[in-house]
Amino acid sequence: MNAVTDPWVRHPLAIALLEGLRHRPRAVAPKYFYDAAGSALFDRICELPEYYPTRTETALLAAHAHEMAECIGPAAELVEYGAGSLRKIRLLLAALQRPARYLPIDLSAEHLQWHAQQLAEDHRDLPVQPLVADFAADIVLPPMLPAARRRVGFFPGSSIGNFTPDEARAFLQRSARDLRGGGLLIGVDLVKDPALLHRAYNDDAGVTAAFNKNLLARANRELGANFDLDGFHHYAFYDPVAQRIEMHLVSARRQVVRLCGESFVFEQGETLHTEISCKYTVDGFRSLAHSAGWRPQAVWVDPQQLFSVHWLAAQS
Ligand code: AVJ
Numbered sequence: 001m002n003a004v005t006d007p008w009v010r011h012p013l014a015i016a017l018l019e020g021l022r023h024r025p026r027a028v029a030p031k032y033f034y035d036a037a038g039s040a041l042f043d044r045i046c047e048l049p050e051y052y053p054t055r056t057e058t059a060l061l062a063a064h065a066h067e068m069a070e071c072i073g074p075a076a077e078l079v080e081y082g083a084g085s086l087r088k089i090r091l092l093l094a095a096l097q098r099p100a101r102y103l104p105i106d107l108s109a110e111h112l113q114w115h116a117q118q119l120a121e122d123h124r125d126l127p128v129q130p131l132v133a134d135f136a137a138d139i140v141l142p143p144m145l146p147a148a149r150r151r152v153g154f155f156p157g158s159s160i161g162n163f164t165p166d167e168a169r170a171f172l173q174r175s176a177r178d179l180r181g182g183g184l185l186i187g188v189d190l191v192k193d194p195a196l197l198h199r200a201y202n203d204d205a206g207v208t209a210a211f212n213k214n215l216l217a218r219a220n221r222e223l224g225a226n227f228d229l230d231g232f233h234h235y236a237f238y239d240p241v242a243q244r245i246e247m248h249l250v251s252a253r254r255q256v257v258r259l260c261g262e263s264f265v266f267e268q269g270e271t272l273h274t275e276i277s278c279k280y281t282v283d284g285f286r287s288l289a290h291s292a293g294w295r296p297q298a299v300w301v302d303p304q305q306l307f308s309v310h311w312l313a314a315q316s
Helices: 012-022 036-045 052-072 088-093 109-122 165-178 194-200 207-223 282-291
Strands: 076-081 101-106 150-155 183-189 232-239 244-251 255-259 262-266 271-278 295-301 307-313
Touching (some): 012 207, 012 255, 036 109, 036 207, 052 295, 088 150, 101 109, 150 165, 165 183, 165 282, 194 232, 207 232, 207 244
Parallel strands (some): 076 101
Antiparallel strands (some): 244 271, 295 307
């Protein structure tokens, strides 16, 4: 039989990597971390002692779920951006009045399907409609259910930090349009002692390094590339001027990598930029949201001021 191989040239990861490797400085968007292995590694990051965001935000959601549910109101449709393992939504669901539907959006199709199934089994009356989509661009939401009163976004984890402030504003403008008449509950990591930030992205167990290198492992698995995972150093640092973490893979030596029939020379010390994670002050984020057409309302911050959760109201 004449077997036809995958149309790998049109593979989104192939397109992004080829373009990112031809460009200087070399860069690939962080959304490509999240295949099934990357999503599992990210779940392990969330459990690390150094990685405070997940723990802190989860505690805020647990402590203030009823106030948040009050903001969201009854019979809301919840749209979650970058739903991951669907853990945090459970805290809100426990406090919400008659949620009309839950629409988790994620790029990692298998991971999303599995966790959506688990959630649906635990919430028999809740319609769950997973969407495999990239919210970095326009998304098309299905029409609201007739029984729903409003549509509310949930964007936890400070994933908005993966966008530059300009890209974040563009996302907030698109979501303000998609969630017209509703609101957005969004988690935002705060500026803080750089040493604390540095530790959060340089854990002792090396899970963040493995997560970073999973991008290369993924290229090897899915695209037949030949990245040597030991030939690259995980390097993450906080830039206090730009108020962001930058994560890189730094070539340990001069090497040549083959990808989709093309050769790429990495000089010693040359980097592939894989992620930014922007941090905000509470006021800085509120004014960004305001400039994107939202009305910033309640904010919840932990006593150590590590993390913030914002309720933004949309125009009607
Ligand atoms: C999922 C984007 C919020 O920026 O902290 C964790 C991803 N990268 N450790 C973050 C991440 C390295 C995370 N976000």
